[in-house]
Amino acid sequence: MNTLAELRLRKNEERRLRAGHLWVFSNEVDTKATPLDQFNPGEQVQVIDSTGKFIGNAYINPHSLICARLVSRDKKHFLDQSLLTHRFKLALSLRERLFPDPYYRLIFGESDALPGLVVDRFGDVLSVQITSAGMETHKEAIIAALDKVLKPRSIIMRNDSSVRKLEGLPSYIETVLGEVPDMIDIIENGCHFQAPALSGQKTGWFYDHRLNRERARHYVKGLRVLDVFSYMGAWGIPAAVSGASEVFFIDASATALDQVEAN
Numbered sequence: 577m578n579t580l581a582e583l584r585l586r587k588n589e590e591r592r593l594r595a596g597h598l599w600v601f602s603n604e605v606d607t608k609a610t611p612l613d614q615f616n617p618g619e620q621v622q623v624i625d626s627t628g629k630f631i632g633n634a635y636i637n638p639h640s641l642i643c644a645r646l647v648s649r650d651k652k653h654f655l656d657q658s659l660l661t662h663r664f665k666l667a668l669s670l671r672e673r674l675f676p677d678p679y680y681r682l683i684f685g686e687s688d689a690l691p692g693l694v695v696d697r698f699g700d701v702l703s704v705q706i707t708s709a710g711m712e713t714h715k716e717a718i719i720a721a722l723d724k725v726l727k728p729r730s731i732i733m734r735n736d737s738s739v740r741k742l743e744g745l746p747s748y749i750e751t752v753l754g755e756v757p758d759m760i761d762i763i764e765n766g767c768h769f770q771a772p773a774l775s776g777q778k779t780g781w782f783y784d785h786r787l788n789r790e791r792a793r794h795y796v797k798g799l800r801v802l803d804v805f806s807y808m809g810a811w812g813i814p815a816a817v818s819g820a821s822e823v824f825f826i827d828a829s830a831t832a833l834d835q836v837e838a839n
Contacts, residue, residue, distance in 0.1 A: 580622040580654075583636060583644055584609040590625040593632070593646065598686050600634065600644035612638035617744060618713030620647075620654055635710025639744055645691035645710060655714055660721035663690055668725060671697075677763045681783035682726075695722065696779040698760040700729040703779035709743045719752050730754030734779050749774060764810070765790045767817055769839045771808050782810060793818040802826070809836035 585593075589604035600623060605612060615621065615638045623631040623644060632646040633654055647655040667688045671680050682702075683695035692708025702722055706712050712735075719731060731753035740747055762769040762781055771780050789811055797819035803812030806825040813836070816823045825836050
């Protein structure tokens with residue numbers, strides 16, 4: 577890649593980034609030195625402080641309040657298929673240490689140093705959600721890297737999150753590899769679930785609460801449990817399995833409650 581254009585910050589605005597944060601807000605940019613309107617959404621830039629010292633490589637969206645997100649603190653590393661493959665391998669190694677079965681959130685945005693990207697794993701089916709222009713620009717590289725690291729049967733893009741509007745991105749759902757089944761299997765905390773791949777909420781499952789659900793199981797034995805906004809029963813069903821005397825499920829969606837009963 578050619579030398580990246582510079583994005584200069586105002587004096588002292590680099591402190592949060594030096595402490596480990598990955599976001600640059602538009603009001604932190606020295607717009608006299610580096611006007612935001614010179615950049616294109618998704619373009620990669622080199623973020624520097626007010627004295628010209630390097631902070632990191634990032635991708636930018638000049639139309640967003642979060643105008644840049646760091647992807648590397650090494651000048652030599654840019655967001656490309658090679659970096660994505662490396663980060664996917666690191667994430668996979670960590671998840672395989674934590675979870676006995678291949679059902680988990682593989683990529684959790686900034687937590688895996690890939691801001692704007694979520695990848696949920698349902699066995700050999702991957703559900704991907706992109707929420708930033710920078711990641712959208714690298715959609716094909718994301719698909720190729722996932723295929724290389726995981727060899728999935730199918731990949732679905734669940735790019736229908738409302739937050740995409742803030743990035744100027746369209747909303748869509750697309751199968752980009754293989755055929756996605758109507759229902760996807762989930763094995764979590766000793767329970768087996770099914771959820772709709774294409775019409776379910778978010779990526780199809782709320783993996784971000786998996787460890788919270790596991791912890792909650794220790795407190796429910798012999799108690800009556802109310803699972804509000806239950807979706808497919810991810811909280812209430814493990815509570816029942818863990819010895820709750822009764823579990824009540826409430827959700828605005830009749831379809832979700834039908835699936836709770838099926839699960």
